[in-house]
Amino acid sequence: MLKIWNQKKSEVEAQRLKPKGSPSRIRLQKDLGELVPSADTDIQFPNPADQTTFTVVYRPPTGFYAGGEFRFTFEVSENFPHEPPKVLCTQTIYHPNIDTEGHVCLNVLREDWKPVLNIQSVIFGLQMLFLEPNPEDPLNKDAAKLMIDDRQRFGRMVAETMCGLSRNNVAYTNVLDMKNPANKGRTHRNAHYY
């Protein structure tokens, strides 16, 4: 064994430090440290010492969902980046690509995940879902149909559900970002003006 060891001793001596933490943690540190700052996206850590669980909060600046504040939990397993993070929407929202249970239909979260992608790619994908919902591959079929058939009514429905109204026996979460001055005085009663 010593002979094998000695064959490359010099090479080993040049790099004798033990990487701290598992490969998944090193990769997560890299992903988080290099996130592109964005005024409309927050990342919150329930326990800052543990970076494997966090919440991404997104406030779309434009589009149907402007004025809302959308929350997603991220869980990063020890098998990251071989496996993608697990992402769920914690609110009940009306969205063509997110069902009322919080499942998100985003290709990079499932079939198109590759280890070269990172946390930023997932956040970017989530942001796109709110700026440009994709009704052609829907998860919430009714929402998608309405968006295609009648964009105005769809917009109204989004605005109403964002205020926490119940529609079709579903109690939606009030997702309004009250820190946003544009939302001042916005309630479900005048939702249709938005």
Place this chain on the structure above:
Amino acid sequence: MRPETDKSQLYDRQLRLWHESGQTALENAHVCVFGSSALASESLKNLVLPGIGRFTVIDDATVDDQDVLTNFFVRHDDAGKPRAECIVAGLGELNPDARGVAVVRAPADVLGSCEASDTDLVSSASLVMACGLPDALVHDLGLRCWQLGTPLIVASAAGFMASIRTTVPEHAVVESHAEMKQDLRLTAPFPALLSHVDNIDLGTLDPTDLGHVPFAVIIVKALQKWAAANGLVLGKDTIEIPYRRIGEVRDIIRAMAPASDEENFVEAGNNLNANCSAYEIAFEVSQIISDADASETPTSGSSSDDADLQVSPSTPLPCDNGSKDKFWLMAKALRRFTESEYSNGKLPLSGTIPDMKADTKGYIALQRVYKQKADEDKAEFSKHIHDVLDAAGLPQDYVSQAEIDTYCKNARRLRLLRFTPIHTELKSKPSNIDELAFSEALFHYVMFRSSAMFFEKHRRYPGVPDGDKNVDLDDLVAADAAELETVGNGLLVSWGIADQTVPNGLAAEFARSGHDELHNIASLSGGVIAQEAIKLITHQYVPANNMCIVDGAASKIHVARV
């Protein structure tokens, strides 16, 4: 809907590979093994565990202290007992469904006997294995099995080296599980597919529906345009798009797409390369069809009882038991099918399609088009098989519907393997010298042959001290290695491979082993042997044709044809 039977749970992980049909074949099989060393017991272990029906171990060896150290299935208190009985008992514990019998007789004795109970041991076997038998016995057993048409696996091990040789006149495989491109026939669409595609008008679809058209439909549309632009008609003319012109079809698809990133159109582009060549029957299958043709002319009564039958490897038997073998009966029907006006030179459609980005309705409709065509092909094929059965004087139920289904579904991946006999090889030289000469396995093969010749001459294997003579083992190994190398180089010359010599150290490595089996190498070889045996018994997957060399010293496994 219960987790079915106990058996389906027990065998769950293997049923996912060879399904019920393969399992039934295993459970109905009888494996007859000459020899009871670790090589034999390790091979059998991997057959008993998955549920082989019956196994017989023939050997008169008794357990010694060395066996206890190398053969996992004998125990310390077995010393002095018949080894065949010990390993049958040990193996029997692994799976109560596998019934083992020990025949405590010398292999030479059993092979030399004309008693029906002895000849039955081989003739009743689905597969025979010879583990560490001397060449003379391998010759006799090889001849016997070749005449019976029974697969034989001959294995021997020497230290870090092992050789595994399979021989059977021919081996047919319907369920080869061979990986092949999809059977979509987009360059030669059948009428129902064409009309299905024609009924879809991309121009009238809204963006959502357009984004859900299966890629096969998109490609057919594009091919229609391409054909028209080239003065051809898809479905009538042979369409074959050369590789360098596939880009033209790609451009047509791009122009049809509502957006450049529309997933189903992207998928169509990605699947173009696999779907632009003209319809073609795989070489292996067309060979089977033409062999079936040969078998149409009645052969004079099979002479398999003739002990002096000399089979020349260059003219293999066209088809063993041609009149009754289901594979060949169906091959005849397949030939008639492909020659019929109905099929226009094509095989029965497999009827399965890959997943495609599409909505459920569009996909299932397309799936149904393929399924219906496959069913029609099957019905047409059935007519031919019925004619063939009639002509052979066999009842219509001689071939079951399930067998017809499987045959049609797998028609494009049929395989027929012809092996070379081992008895002629041992008497003269390997049948495929030219091929072997370029194989990495050549020298290992030469060393195994040389070791056997050394044994014939000295009645001991290289490196093994003769009796109690007090010799220095290193000196003995060196001397024997030198002789072994000389024998090996002589063999090479006699086979006409004069430009190559046994590489440095290989003879020494063989002599070093004293031709002893190492448990580890026996176990590795036992895995290879069992895989091959399972493939031969189930007629699923494709066995190696015809020799495998395990080189544990170099951590390499070589395959070659001898």
Place this chain on the structure above:
Amino acid sequence: MPSKVCHRGIQRFLQLKAPHVENFELVNDEGKTPQQLLNEAKVLVIGAGGLGCEILKNLAMSGFKDIHVIDMDTIDISNLNRQFLFRKADVGKPKAEVAAEFIRRRSPDVNITAHFKRIQEMSEEFYLGFTLIVCGLDSIEARRWINAFVCGLVETHGFEGFKPIVDGGTEGFKGNARLILPTHSACFECGLSMFSPKTTYPICTIANTPRLPEHCIEWASVLEWPRVFPDKKLDGDNPDHINWLVEQATQRAAPFNITGITYSLTQGVVKNIIPAIASTNAIIAAACTNEAFKIVTSSNPFLDNYLFYSGDEGIHSYTFPYEKDPNCLVCGNRQGAVTMSGDATLEELIDELKTNLAFQLKAPTLTVDSTNLYFQNPKELEELTRPNLEKKLSDLFSSESTLTVTDTTLPTSLQVTVTFS
């Protein structure tokens, strides 16, 4: 009881000149004979499943005398078609213990120790005690963990922490064996891209446009199960759970005219079952044990470093040196050292990492022993760790600590040891 004897065939290889080993020695640098090395080698077998049972048997029959086996699993009926040290009566018992007991009975001169534990539960001292490690695992996660851990042992303990890993894996008629010499050759993580992640289907396909029976099964397991049983974890080994999924998936499939949903397919999709047979395990396990034997005894050259075997269509096998990945998260981390006053601030250290020509980092993020020192992003972590910038290094960590530094300019990390002057 037999004394510590080896099979005659093995002894020959321990005593006779090896033609293929350069500078073969009958007594090595440490003054030990191959027989002594074999007797004294302490081998850890990780996994007592299909490969593990074979590896244990092979090690015992190859003359190894001190074997440990670790496995956290218990025996299931579907193991019995290949895990030959177990019988029907053993179903439900710990694999490691039953396997060890079997070997103990068969080969009383072999010392075998069972650990019914998770590999992550064992201490560094435990792993340091072995000569080498043989892995017969089917979980990528476990293999990544042990690889990173064992590669790390070299970094902290030098030669004492140098534990070659022999790793085997199978799928159906295919398999591979590889030899990992930590820090010398490609590690498991270097070849991670060869493993495709578990097949998944777009969730919108599952929800709205199912085409395959698998889509309906995933609908039942991914969407319906958590909706109907929000507090119950789906157990792929519980027949009641699988039956429920089969029913749901079948009802789901019917209106779409999708067919082919069976119990077996459902369980296969839910558990991501990989076909496994005794013969393939035998090939790969023996290939692994063969390497363990050769590396301990030097009786023949060892594998460099990857053996692939496939028996699907004929036999195909290749042996080749798998290359190290320079961007590997385990062995591709860069190393560095900085000497600074313990009174210097973290901000000064960061400046050093940016300006020192050996590093030239742009915006480094630093942790030490999984404690956050400074995060450039995201905002919350940056704000939380910003006060550390003012702090003295000696208040944050001790001298000679190794910091994990990530930066856009680095493919993985920089492991930098900070020594206080």
